[in-house]
Amino acid sequence: MRSKSLYKLCLVFLLMLPFAGHTQFILNGDATLTQPECAPNTPTYELTPAVGNQFGSMWYKFLFNLNTPFDLQFQIFLGNQCYNGCSCNSNGADGIVFVFQPDSTGAGQPGGGMGYGGISPSLGIEFDTYQNSWDPAYCHVSIEKNGDVNHTDLSGNQLAGPSPLVPGNVCSVPDGNWHPARITWNPVTDSIKVFFDCVLVESYAGNIIANIFGGNPNVYWGFTAGTGGSYNLQEICVQHSYLNNLRDTALCLGASVPLVVHGGATYNWTPAAGLSCTNCDSTIATPSVTTKYFVTITDACNFKTYDSVTIAVSNMQLSHSLLSKSICGNNGADSVIATGGILPYTYTWSPSGNTTAAATGLTAGVYTITVSDKAGCTKVIQDTM
Numbered sequence: 001m002r003s004k005s006l007y008k009l010c011l012v013f014l015l016m017l018p019f020a021g022h023t024q025f026i027l028n029g030d031a032t033l034t035q036p037e038c039a040p041n042t043p044t045y046e047l048t049p050a051v052g053n054q055f056g057s058m059w060y061k062f063l064f065n066l067n068t069p070f071d072l073q074f075q076i077f078l079g080n081q082c083y084n085g086c087s088c089n090s091n092g093a094d095g096i097v098f099v100f101q102p103d104s105t106g107a108g109q110p111g112g113g114m115g116y117g118g119i120s121p122s123l124g125i126e127f128d129t130y131q132n133s134w135d136p137a138y139c140h141v142s143i144e145k146n147g148d149v150n151h152t153d154l155s156g157n158q159l160a161g162p163s164p165l166v167p168g169n170v171c172s173v174p175d176g177n178w179h180p181a182r183i184t185w186n187p188v189t190d191s192i193k194v195f196f197d198c199v200l201v202e203s204y205a206g207n208i209i210a211n212i213f214g215g216n217p218n219v220y221w222g223f224t225a226g227t228g229g230s231y232n233l234q235e236i237c238v239q240h241s242y243l244n245n246l247r248d249t250a251l252c253l254g255a256s257v258p259l260v261v262h263g264g265a266t267y268n269w270t271p272a273a274g275l276s277c278t279n280c281d282s283t284i285a286t287p288s289v290t291t292k293y294f295v296t297i298t299d300a301c302n303f304k305t306y307d308s309v310t311i312a313v314s315n316m317q318l319s320h321s322l323l324s325k326s327i328c329g330n331n332g333a334d335s336v337i338a339t340g341g342i343l344p345y346t347y348t349w350s351p352s353g354n355t356t357a358a359a360t361g362l363t364a365g366v367y368t369i370t371v372s373d374k375a376g377c378t379k380v381i382q383d384t385m
Contacts, residue, residue, distance in 0.1 A: 028059075098127075099125075
């Protein structure tokens, strides 16, 4: 029997903003940050332990705009206790639901709704591992709205499915293995697609912003899970998402910056100039000039995700123009000229205290001018009046 620590849902989010770790997620119910992690430096979340009558949810704490494309790739572990609609000696339950909802980062509740039941308005994509009276006789995926997981009612809340998670082999999960999955939302075509084991298993087309959320595009996203009399350990391991996209940055000439992506089986960075590795998930960039780098991330299903980052290189140089060649009292004027840096510049004159490129009201003496740019690069020049 596999140990409890292996019953994981290991997500590889590929959406592309910088991931700041577990502090960006709100955990509710029995959900906890747990060990061991599914990969080094990758927060892992237990939504429910392998105990009956549990509930857990996790929500990204900031709203997401559904006018923006959403592409979520992940590995899902549904436990090792099989679906009760199949011939088996142990019954697993209940499943995990991915959810869009606009109201609260505290949403969710126990019961056969996998923590999703009753959340309204909402859109849910369920990975269901237990046969309730309203469920088919196989582990399934479906798309529904408003917290309604009853596939037999006539409410209109069932949008697509239920469909087998593994077509042609409906009793093969839960199986104690990890499975690649993907959820996409395209706001141009108003379409959702769900992939499991690299195969399209469910889809829906409809204006969810207008028809579900009343025209409000801003929603929280996250996961809920639940157990009842039967159970499985249910965990999420966030590896990559729009939360850890590459960000443009600026460097001083000769400095370096690490570039890190996750979630792929292979990686390809271009151009190669200034990079320590072109086929790694982590590379060190030391460009000599401003450069835009591109990375292609290919996962186990051969899904490709693309990202890019521009690294501006500051090679700031200073010169000065003495505006007053003779001084009577405090009528001196001088200026410093900065080139090759990253705008904006900041100026500090000493001892006069001037803070602009040109200084007036100067008396005779030696002046030190310090100039810094957006990259934090600093140059110093002196001038004698």
